[in-house]
């Protein structure tokens with residue numbers, strides 16, 4: 001009898017240790033999980049007036065119960081460049097992604113891919129320490145790095161659109177890592193297609209968004225399918241709908257140390273949202289304000305306030321995503337980071353963030369930090385997009401790469417965290433190949449956003 005129980009214990013011991021290991025993982029004090037929601041183009045100029053009106057209760061709560069700040073960003077203020085800086089803690093000269101596209105051999109313009117990135121991204125640093133990541137739609141994440149966890153690269157959404165248009169799915173397996181995760185996503189997308197979920201009207205209603213297409217027809221009396229940026233809206237909305245699917249699929253059972261969700265939605269809307277300003281005000285701005293070399297501070301603020309009102313439905317849509325993430329964060333006593341790459345500013349060249357006049361600074365991005373030991377209502381002073389990566393490494397208890405150019409936001413912590421530094425090995429070049437026929441599609445997307 002005694003011998004049997006002894007034997008049972010021995011046999012069960014590895015299993016016990018294994019389960020203990022698994023169940024300990026989320027609550028391990030030195031290994032907190034970090035959830036990040038990236039919202040392209042979002043700024044406090046959009047959030048603050050809406051919060052003041054009692055809108056966006058979750059953003060308001062996070063600002064009250066977490067630390068928040070403006071983030072200095074850099075020229076050229078191109079999303080691909082800045083999101084790579086956020087993920088690497090390095091400026092573009094160092095990380096090597098300096099534009100949307102580069103001229104390859106034979107004078108061919110190709111979109112930048114992760115193969116051209118010269119330095120490691122956060123998920124690679126985490127991987128070195130045996131920690132895993134989920135990364136969804138991050139800019140310049142194709143080909144996905146072969147890290148523990150999963151990366152649904154930014155080439156997956158355009159690949160899916162191509163597949164829904166009739167292309168063979170097997171051509172695009174390399175857009176997701178590991179490839180075993182690719183097929184369930186494609187199958188789910190095909191199911192949704194059958195049930196009509198990808199139809200523009202349905203996506204728009206589900207997201208509680210105004211029908212911007214119809215609204216444009218009514219207010220401008222013109223065909224939305226010809227309107228710059230707006231013409232690409234149904235497709236960009238599909239990318240976001242796809243993101244919702246992925247969040248719902250991966251978030252509830254997440255075991256990864258890093259969970260990164262990137263949404264392009266605020267930026268997409270702000271690139272065409274000026275169509276919906278009151279006609280009189282729009283004419284006034286075009287004829288007087290934009291005729292000046294630089295609009296005054298008050299003129300800029302007034303414009304921001306009006307754009308914030310228009311952006312509200314989009315932000316409510318993404319606030320619902322934030323609510324889902326926050327539920328996990330609170331359950332697991334994890335950290336939450338909400339971050340953007342830049343804001344928008346009124347200029348003689350329109351409401352934009354790129355190609356601003358020389359005298360104008362690039363409009364700041366935003367950050368919110370929330371979690372164990374993060375100060376409540378604390379403003380993070382002099383923040384920069386370069387600070388995100390070293391701060392995340394520090395929150396995770398990992399050493400900061402000495403080559404990173406930003407600083408850790410120590411002021412955001414009640415008790416300053418222990419700082420560790422090391423020199424990390426240079427980035428291993430990804431083994432994955434080039435996008436299969438996706439370059440053309442991705443360049444079309446960039447053009448439809450007015451980026452190229």
Ligand SMILES: [Zn+2]
Nearest residue numbers: 040041079341
């Ligand atoms: Zn951007």
